[in-house]
Amino acid sequence: TALVVVAAASFAVAYESHEWLSGINWLEPRKVTPGVDNGPPSDALVLFGGADLSQWEGGDKWLIQDGVAVAHETGIQTKQGFGDCQLHLEFAAPEVVEGDGQGRGNSGIYFQSRYEVQVLDSWENPTYFDGQCGAIYKQHPPLVNASKQPGEWQTYDIVFIAPRFNPDGSLLSRGTVTVLHNGIVVQNHWEITGATMYTEPPIYHAHGLREPIQIQFHGNPVKFRNIWIRDLLPEIGA
Numbered sequence: 001t002a003l004v005v006v007a008a009a010s011f012a013v014a015y016e017s018h019e020w021l022s023g024i025n026w027l028e029p030r031k032v033t034p035g036v037d038n039g040p041p042s043d044a045l046v047l048f049g050g051a052d053l054s055q056w057e058g059g060d061k062w063l064i065q066d067g068v069a070v071a072h073e074t075g076i077q078t079k080q081g082f083g084d085c086q087l088h089l090e091f092a093a094p095e096v097v098e099g100d101g102q103g104r105g106n107s108g109i110y111f112q113s114r115y116e117v118q119v120l121d122s123w124e125n126p127t128y129f130d131g132q133c134g135a136i137y138k139q140h141p142p143l144v145n146a147s148k149q150p151g152e153w154q155t156y157d158i159v160f161i162a163p164r165f166n167p168d169g170s171l172l173s174r175g176t177v178t179v180l181h182n183g184i185v186v187q188n189h190w191e192i193t194g195a196t197m198y199t200e201p202p203i204y205h206a207h208g209l210r211e212p213i214q215i216q217f218h219g220n221p222v223k224f225r226n227i228w229i230r231d232l233l234p235e236i237g238a
Contacts, residue, residue: 030043035228038088038090038155038226039226039228040088040228041230043230044088044228044229044230045080045228045229045230045231046227046228047078047213047227047228047229048069048089048224048225048226048227049226049227049228050064050067050068050225050226051064051067052064053069053076055078055079055080056076056077056078056079056215057076057077057078057079057212058074058075058076058077059076061073061074061076062076063221067225068223068224068225069223069224069225070221070222070223070224071107071215071216071217071218071220071221071222071223071224072217072221073217074217075214075215075216075217076214076215076217077110077113077212077213077214077215078212078213078214079212080210080212081112081208081210081211081212082111082112082210082211082212082213082229082231083112083162083209083210083211083231083232083233084160084161084162084231084232084233085111085159085160085213085229085230085231085232085233086157086158086159086160086229086230086232087109087111087156087157087158087160087213087227087228087229088155088156088157088158088226088227088228088229089109089155089156089224089225089226089227089228090153090154090155090156090224090225090226090227091107091119091153091154091156091222091223091224091225092151092152092153092154092222092223093105093120093121093123093150093151093220093222094121094150094151094220094221094222095150095151096150097121097150099220100125100126101125101126101127102120102127102131102218103219103220104120104121104125104220105119105120105121105125105150105220105222106119106120106121106216106218106219106220106222107119107120107215107216107217107218107220107222108137108214108215108216108218109156109158109213109214109215109216110196110213110214110215110216111158111160111162111175111177111213112162112175112207112211112212112213113211113212113213113214114195114196114207114211115136115160115175115177115192115195115196116136116137116196116216117134117135117136117137117156117158117177117179117187118131118132118133118134118135118136118137119133119156119216119222120132120133121133121147121150122134122145122147123147123148123149123150129141132145132147133145133146133147133181134146134147134179134181134186134187136177136187136190136192136196137196138196138197138198138202139190139192139193139196139202140187140190142179142181142186142187143185143186143187143188144184144186146181146182146184146186147181147182148182153225154181154182155180155181155182155183156179156180156181157179157180157183158177158178158179158180159177159178159232160175160176160177161175161176161177161232162175162209163175163192163204164209165204165206165207169205169206170206171204171206174191174192174193174204175191175192176189176190176191176192177189177190177192178190209233210233213229
């Protein structure tokens with residue numbers, strides 16, 4: 001027993017004396033204070049906090065009621081452009097159910113004005129799977145249906161990585177998106193195959209690294225609240 005203990009101790013000393021180091025001189029991660037109850041962390045930009053939609057083009061067309069923005073008349077888009085980002089928002093389909101399929105609680109979140117994460121009332125509402133809530137529209141269904149009942153508040157937490165293009169406009173790397181719907185992963189680092197369109201197949205066309213985010217108005221009074229974003233592009237060279 002004594003020999004085993006001595007051998008084990010010697011092995012531990014030898015192992016510790018050969019610690020591997022990467023040699024990379026990392027910068028210290030900056031401090032970010034998390035938000036409370038899905039609220040914005042300290043480094044987030046609040047896109048809608050309940051008072052107004054001044055961060056959005058077309059925001060004056062929507063209805064603001066009791067700290068909630070209701071889709072109305074037209075889509076809206078951010079005045080600022082974004083590339084790689086983390087987006088949080090909360091939405092609720094109308095409590096009174098009207099219509100079915102794509103005509104029920106329809107909206108969408110468009111990253112860079114092109115790549116849509118679908119918003120839909122998908123509670124007991126059959127439609128094509130790559131068009132239900134949590135889908136990358138017309139490209140990839142959600143891994144599971146995590147939808148709540150009509151009228152209940154739901155959350156999206158989305159990490160979007162923008163596509164990159166070569167100087168000649170050809171595609172260098174596809175965009176990717178990870179979506180948590182009500183805390184459940186429904187898109188896991190999915191590679192977007194191009195712009196999400198209703199009448200055409202997906203295709204990439206070169207565009208800027210920072211482009212607006214849009215929220216669609218599709219004829220349904222979908223409600224939104226607590227929208228904030230974290231910019232994940234580096235401050236230098238972005």
